[in-house]
Each structure stands twice: as structure tokens, then as C-alpha cells.
Amino acid sequence: MSIEFCDPVSCVAAGCTATVCTGKGVPSNHTLYTRSAGVIPGGVNSSIRAFKAVGGEPYIVARGEGAHVIDVEGKRYIDLVQSYGAVILGHAHPSITAALQAAAVDGTSFGAPTPREMKLAEAIRERVPSCERVRLMNSGTEATSTAVRLARGATGRKRIITFAGNFHGATDALLAAGGSGVATLGLPGTAGVPEEAVANTLVVPYNVVPEIGNDVAAVIVEPIAANMGVVAPAPGFLEGLRAACDKAGALLIFDEVITGFRIGMGGAQAKYDVRPDITCFGKVIGGGLPIGAIGGSRAVMENLSPLGKVFHAGTLAGNPLATAAGLAALNELTQDVYMELGARARQLATLLRDACTSAGITAQFPVVGTLVGAFFGSHVPTNFDEAKKTDEKMYAKFFHAMLSEGVAMAPGAYEALFVGVGHTDSVMDQLAAAAHRAAHAVRSFEKETI
Numbered sequence: 001m002s003i004e005f006c007d008p009v010s011c012v013a014a015g016c017t018a019t020v021c022t023g024k025g026v027p028s029n030h031t032l033y034t035r036s037a038g039v040i041p042g043g044v045n046s047s048i049r050a051f052k053a054v055g056g057e058p059y060i061v062a063r064g065e066g067a068h069v070i071d072v073e074g075k076r077y078i079d080l081v082q083s084y085g086a087v088i089l090g091h092a093h094p095s096i097t098a099a100l101q102a103a104a105v106d107g108t109s110f111g112a113p114t115p116r117e118m119k120l121a122e123a124i125r126e127r128v129p130s131c132e133r134v135r136l137m138n139s140g141t142e143a144t145s146t147a148v149r150l151a152r153g154a155t156g157r158k159r160i161i162t163f164a165g166n167f168h169g170a171t172d173a174l175l176a177a178g179g180s181g182v183a184t185l186g187l188p189g190t191a192g193v194p195e196e197a198v199a200n201t202l203v204v205p206y207n208v209v210p211e212i213g214n215d216v217a218a219v220i221v222e223p224i225a226a227n228m229g230v231v232a233p234a235p236g237f238l239e240g241l242r243a244a245c246d247k248a249g250a251l252l253i254f255d256e257v258i259t260g261f262r263i264g265m266g267g268a269q270a271k272y273d274v275r276p277d278i279t280c281f282g283k284v285i286g287g288g289l290p291i292g293a294i295g296g297s298r299a300v301m302e303n304l305s306p307l308g309k310v311f312h313a314g315t316l317a318g319n320p321l322a323t324a325a326g327l328a329a330l331n332e333l334t335q336d337v338y339m340e341l342g343a344r345a346r347q348l349a350t351l352l353r354d355a356c357t358s359a360g361i362t363a364q365f366p367v368v369g370t371l372v373g374a375f376f377g378s379h380v381p382t383n384f385d386e387a388k389k390t391d392e393k394m395y396a397k398f399f400h401a402m403l404s405e406g407v408a409m410a411p412g413a414y415e416a417l418f419v420g421v422g423h424t425d426s427v428m429d430q431l432a433a434a435a436h437r438a439a440h441a442v443r444s445f446e447k448e449t450i
């Protein structure tokens, strides 16, 4: 019989035990990764998944449940990736699965308005007061690129200011390179982006309020940076941006694709009490399905077509499955749940810190709300230059040691660690023990190689 991956039923049938896969008829991670790489460039559909930053080959996920993912060989990992924050209730949460099943039988896409998209937009507006109007789309990338177009259209200006180390998805105008502690203009951040596409994108250091000229359409910022590790906004930074934007007549865009509905119901804007003109969402609001959204004041948002002159459209925008899953997720996310996630985040940072300290490894695990960062070095970075000075090689070693102990962190030193509803007390206990063993394994390996 042919088996796609190791699962108790088909593997037992093929002569494997349920807990340890004997491999009979079951392809290994390596086999499947090699086969994938034969058809998908690099074997991945999002670059970071390829392990290039940490070395080695990725595990191929067969399925997930709660805090765990299970690879095709049947190995279970405590998952701190959680789809880079898109999954907050844990994998295959019953509410999400039920909502998806109910939605799927009604049909999966129509090209006409549906009640579910209206309800999700209302649910976002209820929780985030700056979003008087909400437009749904398919990814965070689409949200940031639409937000930039909207800001340019609404102000009649071209220039955009972004911050080094912030990430806004794979959209040309926002893939500009940041210089070392200085403002840079018009430098492409990747091959394939012509200078012209970033000619109006000014990249400045994070956590310093830049000068904002009267030609600036918008400043786009991650209100809590979570793509250069986790870096908190300095006191007064977000308030300073708000004031400087108001003075220059520029719009302030908060990219809350990670922080939206992860930090709390109102996102980072509620935590820091700063109201942006446009907010970008993604990740959590889709309950693990592809989604993006922008929200803002009625005056700004009504510049979007069909009411205004700024075009936006999408065949699958407001998709019935994604909006069903998103609504189910938001309904589960009460204040109590966020309190619990905050406590879990602090617990995660503490257990990682304890593990590293006991093994003599210098590391920082900053916690901002429900987000946890991991930096190997003696300082908590406040911007991209400082983040880049942390020890990426040590991150890679710790990453692999954790993976061997059955804990999946993101395969890159500049990602956040995500805990969700699935990370129960017993999972956290196992995590603490695994982290302790991993840190000591790294330490003894270091000693041997000196």
C-alpha cells in the first residue's frame, strides 16, 4: 500500500508502530524535500522555510494538532512557528475546523458579496476603532501594497518612508534596502526590483522619528517590529511618528499583519494608544487561511474604488473559507485568552533564559505583549543594525539543538517565537526540559570544538 506520510492508521497497516515510524513505505523528509525541490524552486513556497539561514533541510509537515506539528516521518515537534503567527488557536482547532466545514459545503468562492465577509469586517471594526471601514484581500503583502497605493492616491504624493528591519511583505515599493544607521533612498532590496520602483522609498533607522517632508504620502511602520527578531518601539517613537505625520500632512500606516489580534484585541495601536490612518492586517484574521485586510477612517478608505479613484480588486478577496476561519478565530480571542497568551509568552522567555543561563550561553529573550524574541548576545537590540550584530551562528546551533529535542523554532535568527492557545502547561513543561537539554548540548559541543 502507498502511504503519503506517517500516521497511526496507515502506518500500523503497513507494519509500522504508531509512535516510532519504521519507515516501511513511508517517504522520509529528505525524500520528499528532494522531490519538492525538483518542481518547486528551493523546495519551498516561501524562502525562509528552506533552512538556508540555519543550514540543513526542512522537516516536511504532515499535519498539526494544537501546539504540535508532526512531520512525514512521524516525529512530533512543539511548534513555536505557528505559521509565523497566523495560527493563534493552535493547529486544527475544533472551532476553525467546524467553521471551515460549514463554509465549504456552501461553496468556496462566488465573485459576489457574502455575509461572512461583512461579519469579519464588522468584527475587525468593533475591536479596532481606527478601522471605520475595512477592505478584505488575500495576503499581508496585498494589504501593504494596497495601503501604499491608497495613501499615495489619497494625498496625491509619491514618497513613502519605511524603517530598516521592518518587513512589509514581498511588494516592490517596500523591498528597499536599509543603510547602516543612515537614511537611504531608492536602493533596491532584492534583484528584480528596479531602482525606479523604490525611487520614492526612503528607508530610515527604526526607533528614531525621521524628518518628514511635505512630499511624503505615508510612513509605514511595524508598531512592534517582529521581523528583525522582536524589537519594541522606544518610548515616544510611535507618538512622535503620529505628530510628525500630522505636521507634514502624511498618513501613518501601521503594519499590524503580525501584531493585529496577536498583541491583544486592539493590536499594537491599542497597547500604545496611537491611532494610525491606515492599518494593515493578515495572519491571525484568517485563522490560518490566506487573508489580508486594510482598515482606516471612512474619509481615507472611501478613496478606494468603487467609491474613489484608487483601484483595488481581487478574485478571491473576502473569501468565504478565509472569512469563516477568521471569524471563528476572532470569536475565540477574548480578553482572558490574551491575558493567558501574555503569561505564556513571559513563561517561554523565562524558560529559554533559564536554559541558556544554566548552560552559560548569553542570550536575550525580549517579550513585548504576547511576542517573544530570541537574540544571542549581551544586548537587546533596538534597531536593525543592533539586531544584525547578534550571533546568528549561535541561533543556528540552538535552533538545531532544539529541533533534535523536538522543538520547532523559525529557521532564521530574525523571527519571533509564537505561542498560542495550544501551548498548555504540560507543553510548556516539556518545552522547558527540551530547552535545558538543547542549551547544554550546544554548550558541550562548543567546548569540544574549542
Ligand SMILES: *Cc1c(COP(=O)(O)O)cnc(C)c1O
Pocket (backbone or CB within 6 Å): 084, 138, 139, 140, 141, 142, 144, 167, 168, 169, 170, 222, 227, 255, 256, 257, 258, 282, 283, 291, 292
Ligand atoms: C507576514 C508579514 C507581511 C506579509 O504578509 P503575507 O501574508 O505573508 O503576504 C507583511 N507585514 C508584516 C509585518 C508581516 O509580518
